[in-house]
Amino acid sequence: MALPIEDYALLGDTGTAALVGRDGSVDWLCLPRFDSPACFAALLGTPEHGRWLLGPVEAARTTRRYLGSSFVLETTHETDTGVFRVTDVMPLGDGRADIVRRVEGVSGTVRVRHEWVVRFSYGKVRPWVNRHKDDHGHEWISAIAGPDMLVLRGDRLPQPEDGHHVDEFEIGAGDELTFSTTWFKSHHPVPEPLDVDERIAETLARSEHWARHCDHTGRWREAVVRSLLVLRLLTHAGTGGIVAAPTTSLPEDFGGHRNWDYRYCWLRDASLTLQALLGSGYVEETVLWRGWLLRAIAGDPADMQIMYAVDGGRELPERELDHLPGYAGSRPVRVGNGAVEQRQTDVLGEVMAALEQARRMGLKETEDSWALQSALVQELAEHWDEPDNGLWEIRGPQRQFTHSRVMVWAAFDAAVSAVERHGLSGPVDQWRALRDEVRREVLERGFDAERGTFVQHYDTREVDASLLLIPAVGFLPGDDPRVLGTIRAVEEDLLHEGLVLRYRTQSGVDGLSGDEHPFLACSFWLVSAYALAGRRAEAEALMDRLVGLANDLGLLAEEYDPVRERMVGNFPQAFSHLALIGAAMTLRDGSPERARPFAGS
Numbered sequence: 001m002a003l004p005i006e007d008y009a010l011l012g013d014t015g016t017a018a019l020v021g022r023d024g025s026v027d028w029l030c031l032p033r034f035d036s037p038a039c040f041a042a043l044l045g046t047p048e049h050g051r052w053l054l055g056p057v058e059a060a061r062t063t064r065r066y067l068g069s070s071f072v073l074e075t076t077h078e079t080d081t082g083v084f085r086v087t088d089v090m091p092l093g094d095g096r097a098d099i100v101r102r103v104e105g106v107s108g109t110v111r112v113r114h115e116w117v118v119r120f121s122y123g124k125v126r127p128w129v130n131r132h133k134d135d136h137g138h139e140w141i142s143a144i145a146g147p148d149m150l151v152l153r154g155d156r157l158p159q160p161e162d163g164h165h166v167d168e169f170e171i172g173a174g175d176e177l178t179f180s181t182t183w184f185k186s187h188h189p190v191p192e193p194l195d196v197d198e199r200i201a202e203t204l205a206r207s208e209h210w211a212r213h214c215d216h217t218g219r220w221r222e223a224v225v226r227s228l229l230v231l232r233l234l235t236h237a238g239t240g241g242i243v244a245a246p247t248t249s250l251p252e253d254f255g256g257h258r259n260w261d262y263r264y265c266w267l268r269d270a271s272l273t274l275q276a277l278l279g280s281g282y283v284e285e286t287v288l289w290r291g292w293l294l295r296a297i298a299g300d301p302a303d304m305q306i307m308y309a310v311d312g313g314r315e316l317p318e319r320e321l322d323h324l325p326g327y328a329g330s331r332p333v334r335v336g337n338g339a340v341e342q343r344q345t346d347v348l349g350e351v352m353a354a355l356e357q358a359r360r361m362g363l364k365e366t367e368d369s370w371a372l373q374s375a376l377v378q379e380l381a382e383h384w385d386e387p388d389n390g391l392w393e394i395r396g397p398q399r400q401f402t403h404s405r406v407m408v409w410a411a412f413d414a415a416v417s418a419v420e421r422h423g424l425s426g427p428v429d430q431w432r433a434l435r436d437e438v439r440r441e442v443l444e445r446g447f448d449a450e451r452g453t454f455v456q457h458y459d460t461r462e463v464d465a466s467l468l469l470i471p472a473v474g475f476l477p478g479d480d481p482r483v484l485g486t487i488r489a490v491e492e493d494l495l496h497e498g499l500v501l502r503y504r505t506q507s508g509v510d511g512l513s514g515d516e517h518p519f520l521a522c523s524f525w526l527v528s529a530y531a532l533a534g535r536r537a538e539a540e541a542l543m544d545r546l547v548g549l550a551n552d553l554g555l556l557a558e559e560y561d562p563v564r565e566r567m568v569g570n571f572p573q574a575f576s577h578l579a580l581i582g583a584a585m586t587l588r589d590g591s592p593e594r595a596r597p598f599a600g601s
């Protein structure tokens with residue numbers, strides 16, 4: 001049985017990521033890319049589905065921290081007989097795929113268990129494992145299955161036992177043992193051993209250098225910096241693709257079947273990530289992502305998808321992995337994501353808003369980048385009034401979602417601004433007219449005058465947490481009575497133990513059975529809405545509570561169960577972290593214009 005989600009730490013090398021538990025077990029690792037099959041999949045099954053354990057044999061009190069502004073993880077286990085430390089790192093910047101683990105004795109003597117169980121194809125395929133000796137007499141172990149090969153090197157290698165490699169040893173004060181696992185394509189030569197000290201030092205230096213550029217000041221700076229680092233780690237350094245989370249099928253409800261694969265690049269999540277980065281002083285990242293976007297969307301604008309693979313690939317067919325029992329028995333485990341086929345009209349609004357913010361921060365358009373954006377806006381001009389699946393990717397019938405229409409307004413608004421403020425070319429009169437038309441429509445059909453609130457879609461009186469974004473995107477001021485009424489309705493209908501649900505699943509709008517928990521991003525949106533409505537004290541109190549929900553390493557999942565006090569859903573999730581940054585920026589700046597410099601008319 002896997003650990004509670006909050007007991008995992010994130011490791012990553014901006015190519016892929018791993019989750020390592022408080023017990024010292026690497027229970028999740030996809031190689032070589034975020035969206036590649038996992039070779040350690042115990043997170044969604046049992047140790048039999050692959051893991052790499054280096055942990056205490058006896059019960060231990062365990063503490064952990066990241067070193068400075070890095071993802072170099074230091075875990076300290078204290079048992080009745082002594083203390084030892086494990087340093088885990090996926091080195092940055094060398095284009096390789098390694099995990100390095102160093103075990104150091106601190107005091108006394110502790111018995112340590114080592115298990116290296118490789119199972120390729122998400123825990124399904126047992127590799128062929130061999131022991132070798134290099135020219136210097138150093139032993140290493142290889143595990144091969146088809147295109148993938150892993151090599152385990154170390155100061156003391158485990159022994160084969162019943163399809164696993166296992167070992168137990170005593171570590172005393174001053175002892176040090178280092179291990180590394182390296183992935184490579186099985187038809188390539190075996191990579192050279194790493195210079196571990198040099199790689200750890202460079203990884204630390206690179207991370208510190210990047211974090212130093214964060215210009216966010218204010219009470220929540222520490223949480224903001226860790227969140228920025230998470231977003232950076234979820235950005236593939238080679239392609240520029242930004243994944244929503246490094247995991248699949250961590251459930252929206254324990255034992256439920258709302259289990260989705262997030263190891264892909266949503267245009268929505270990526271655009272919001274960019275806005276968080278831009279608002280914290282990072283402009284260069286936009287260039288890398290814009291390049292990814294241009295390649296991913298290249299072709300007929302009508303074929304634009306709402307999500308892509310890390311390299312911009314279009315094929316993400318959703319399928320179920322029957323051999324995995326799922327996290328806490330939550331089945332099915334899915335890979336791929338059926339939402340790839342959906343129409344989500346809000347997406348272009350988020351893309352255009354992020355690119356407008358980048359222009360305002362000095363990023364120059366290239367001929368291709370503006371040509372692509374104006375072609376996409378023209379495509380929207382033809383289809384903006386069609387029903388869609390909305391930002392929550394509902395699997396029920398398509399609707400005219402109010403949030404989607406607000407984001408249509410934001411797309412035309414950003415396009416108008418590109419012409420008016422930046423001198424780019426386009427049919428600005430048409431875009432202005434459409435912007436005004438959709439605004440009129442939202443104010444008429446998306447608003448319940450009797451209750452004084454915006455509504456989830458044009459044929460319902462239900463509310464939706466996405467409506468909290470209306471002031472943040474500049475559609476209406478934060479103290480407009482219609483916004484205040486919407487905040488009130490969200491408080492009445494969607495608060496659960498003080499945290500915000502996306503919508504009422506009981507309405508059946510999403511076409512799914514089962515339930516879910518409060519969505520952390522929506523809870524951060526309420527912080528921003530409070531702040532923009534002038535409810536500063538409530539905004540700060542909620543922000544403090546939400547920041548306090550992060551685990552001991554500052555990481556947030558998608559949702560939170562306030563009753564069981566457990567993280568729920570994929571982990572760590574970009575959406576939660578980018579919303580934390582957004583809320584901190586709104587609290588810092590106090591107005592939508594400064595918090596969101598791309599705000600239009």
Ligand SMILES: OC[C@H]1O[C@H](O[C@H]2O[C@H](CO)[C@@H](O)[C@H](O)[C@H]2O)[C@H](O)[C@@H](O)[C@@H]1O
Pocket residue numbers: 244258260261262266268269337338339391392393394395575
């Ligand atoms: O809850 C149903 C949907 O859940 C996922 O979508 C959610 O995550 C996406 C990635 O962070 C986000 O962009 C979206 O707004 C969220 O609703 C899942 O990917 C969908 O397939 C599923 O229908």
